[in-house]
Amino acid sequence: MTGGVLNEAYQRFHRTGPEWGEDQLTNHGPMAVEVMIRRGYADQVDGWVDRYTRRLDPLPPPSDRITDDTWAEALGAGRRLGDWTAYFTDRVAEEPWRDVLARWWPRLLPGIAAGTTHGVIRVGHVVRALLAGAENEQSLAELAHGLAFWATRYQPVPGADPAVTGPPAASAGAAFDALPRIPHQRGRVADRFGQLSRMDGWPRAVATLDATTDPERALTDLVTAATLSYLRHGHASPVLLVHTATAPNAVLHTLPALPRELWAPSAAAVWAASAAIHAGWAPADAAPRAILPTPPGGPDAVAEAVDQAIAHGDEHVIKFTDTAVEVYCRTGHLDALAAASRSAALITP
Incomplete structure (x- = not known):
């Protein structure tokens, strides 16, 4: 993993939100560049990011602090994106990232359809980078952004009942x-x-x-x-x-x-x-x-x-x-x- 290129790309994307446009299309930039670098195309990342970021919207600022006591009421609240990003940024700065993931994964898992699964996909891509050794300030921030998007767009799959069994x-x-x-x-x-x-x-x-x-x-x-x-x-x-x-x-x-x-x-x-x-x-x-x-x-x-x-x-x-x-x-x-x-x-x- 070419860490410098990935870190720079992550920094650029962290100034942008996870969705853009009136139709709330998903920002796939961090996920795509992780693939490009891992597959050996690091030299093409800067140009790709230049083109891609032109369409993106800025990350909204936080407005109301989320705490360990109030997080449940903020799940799925689209207007709380800035708040969730600030919350998870603090968490990964203060605790080992694996501990943060282990605690929040089961909380977010029932809402896995968030952003038509883009929340979990973004988290999966950065976890793959972290497991490959890219553990630094930028990759930890990317984990925070991925978890924040998942929490903001938290959405269960309708009608999926774990109690129902069948052959x-x-x-x-x-x-x-x-x-x-x-x-x-x-x-x-x-x-x-x-x-x-x-x-x-x-x-x-x-x-x-x-x-x-x-x-x-x-x-x-x-x-x-x-x-x-x-x-x-x-x-x-x-x-x-x-x-x-x-x-x-x-x-x-x-x-x-x-x-x-x-x-x-x-x-x-x-x-x-x-x-x-x-x-x-x-x-x-x-x-x-x-x-x-x-x-x-x-x-x-x-x-x-x-x-x-x-x-x-x-x-x-x-x-x-x-x-x-x-x-x-x-x-x-x-x-x-x-x-x-x-x-x-x-x-x-």
Whole structure:
């Protein structure tokens, strides 16, 4: 990890908020540059950040102090972003970051759908950097910003009931394939998520993935299934559907920093979030195989996939390709690289 470049990028992004524009689009900058540097493209980060930061809004200042006694009432309060950022900045300055994460992860986990999972994804990327040795003032500040975004946009997955049980699916792929779709796949996140709690079979559908027996394996299989599903279903919502894979991958990379007792609930929570996004945006009918990219192969396949993503430049393509490459390296499944190519074709540079 090229620490100086990452630190400078983090400093620049910490002057900006986690969302921008009237539609409250998510600032993916810190996540994308972590991928670029880890994948060996540190020399392109400054130019990418120059272009990306032009669209961003400034970070709002704090207005009302959050304390250890008042934090619960501030969860999900969008106007408290500055307050949450100040709160977590103080926490990581005063305590070991692993202690802060271990205490706040279970508090935030029920709201894992925050920012359509961007809260947990941002935290996952910086935790990966911290675990790789990039522990310094800037990376700790990035953890504070990620946790603050998650707390500000805290949002549970509607209708996901941990008390509901059912026969587990044979695999994560089978669990994905069995997911129902909301009746009306249109409108904003609130419109689509709001339909989930009114679907009779939704709680049982979410209960089909066994996340308790082997949480790490469940997450690994979920990332693979979601990546391969994107190849067939991503055309319906190319940007939103990448998060069915990148969110569980962020949790997977965070596991080593978490107490073991949090692994199973983490896997269950992110499966519910991925399933909700799939139910809300993925079409029931898969794209015909004939129109899908031919899976690349050969010794340079990974390098070519990452080169394609960096040249494309879109933050979603960069992050999803990073996940897809990990799936390919773990499984040898060429369709993972085809899914990365599919995202580059579907998402406007």
